[in-house]
Amino acid sequence: QVQLVESGGGLVQAGGSLGLSCAASGSIFNINAMSWYRQAPGKQRELVAAVTSGGSSNYADSVKGRFTISRDNDKNTVYLQMNSLKPEDTAVYYCNAAVTRYTRGGYYTNDYWGQGTQVTVSS
Secondary structure (H helix, E strand, O other): OEEEEEEEOEEEEOOOOEEEEEEEEEOOOEEEEEEEEEEOOOOOOEEEEEEOOOOOEEEOHHHOOOEEEEEEOOOOEEEEEEOOOOHHHOEEEEEEEEEEEEEOOEEEEEEEEOOOEEEEEEO
């Protein structure tokens, strides 16, 4: 199996910064895209940022210029640096990874999710 363990998050004042990290472990052959999503109370989960194994990234318009996604392929870890935080960034943040495993004689790719970490930005 594959586990994604997130760390970071917490409470910060508007204008402040926080960093999140998410480490994947388990029977991993390869990790394709790694992403961060967030879900605010009463809202749908939305994509915040994603990065491919080659390092190409994309961002939600609402976080462009403020958030930076990066990854360490050797450590199977994805990071999200969040600067100039706003109260509307308050949400539970989840990491997601498209992981290829070798099992039952074949290669299979599935999405895996972290447990979520709370980010609260006070005004």
